Amino acid sequence: MSTDPRNLDFIALETLRLVHDLGSFTAAAERLDVNQSAVSYTIAKLRSSFGDPLFVREGGRQVPTQRCERLLAQTSQMLDLLDQMAQPQVFDPQVSTQSVTIACNYYERILLIPRIIAELRRQAPNISVNVINALGDGHHRLLQQEADVLVGPFTRSGSGFHSRRLYSEEYACLMDPGHPIAGQRLTVNEYLSLRHVLINYGGGWKSAYLQQLEAAGHQLVPTLTVPSPAGLAELIAGSNLVATLPRRLGQRIAEQLAISPCPFGGAFDLSVVWTARTHASAMHIWLRSAILAAI
Structure with a gap:
């Protein structure tokens, strides 16, 4: 017997969204802090209500059907609005004991996070801060509610995101001071002929x-090829290796090495990014303003 969709509640729709975003009944159950059987029961009710399997298992993930995608497109704005309604209208950082999560990568952890943490603790001494890897898909960390804000490069233009530019950065070449071309402005051919250390950050990031x-x-x-800039100065010192990395990062982690302009500067912006879901939240407004103040 089918279930009347009018008898469904917001918790059922939020469960549907979590299974969609996380690709797993188990992961959704962990996020909701319930047993997996509760998630399975909720999805079974939704399947009965809408006459559709909603998810099919492919490659170890729960893959949404087209009907499921349409349902979420119609209900996500409503769920986001409900989240906003539940947020307190006043936030006092001095007494708050909330936890905030920032998604970022190595660059931001070295150059920006220490300043951000210092400012957050100054304004809100009792909050706890969690810093997680953004990798190449930091926007997913926001959409899946794994992070409150993303700090770093951001190139997407989806309508569900907001961003505030912090500053621009460009790439430079890091090498030992004894390298024959140290301090010189390189031609393209000279640059391509060097012994390169490539930093492959993974996660689809280029x-x-x-x-x-x-x-x-x-x-x-x-x-x-290395997975991060960690230990890069020790690798390059006394060698003929050359690494290309953001200029400010090179200046911070390798003060004793030489930096030359790169023929491929690859200028990019660092930004603070958040979603429409948290745009009007008093706590998140404070969080973003504190990050901007720190930078």
């Missing part, structure tokens, strides 16, 4: 200088 280089019809052939 650095802006590589995008610019490949768009110009070139290909970088690395001598060494």
Whole structure:
């Protein structure tokens, strides 16, 4: 017997959204702090109500059907509005004991997060802060409610996001001071012929200088590939290796090394990013203003 959709509640629709975003009944149950059987029961009711399986299992994930996608497109705005209605209209950082989560990557953890944490603790001494990896899909961390804000590069233009630019950055070449071309402005051919250390951040992320280089019809052939800039100064010191990384980061982590302009500057913006769901929240407005004050 089918269930009348008018008897469904917001919790059922939120469960549907979580299973969709996380691709797993188990992950949705953990987020809701309930048993997996409760999630399975809720999805079964929704399947009965809408006469559709809503999810099919493919490659270890729960993949939404087209009907499920249409349902979420129609209900997500309503769920976001309900979230906003539930947010307190006044937020006092001095007495708050809330937890906030910031998604970012290595660059931001070295250059920005220490200043941000200091400002947050100054304004709200009793809050707790969680910093997680954004990788190349920080926007998913926001959409899946794993993070309150994203700090870093952001190139998406979806209607569900808001952003505030912090500043612009560009790439430069980091090398030992004894390198024959240290301090010189490199031609494209000189740059391509160097012994490169490539930083492969993973997560589908491709650095802006590589995008610019490949768009110009070139290909970088690395001598060494590493997963992050951690330990880069020690790798390069006393060698003929050259790494391309954001200029400010190079200046911070390798003060004893030389920095030269890169023919592929790959300029990009650092931003604070959030979703429409948290746009009007008093706590999130304070959080964003504190981050801007810190930077």
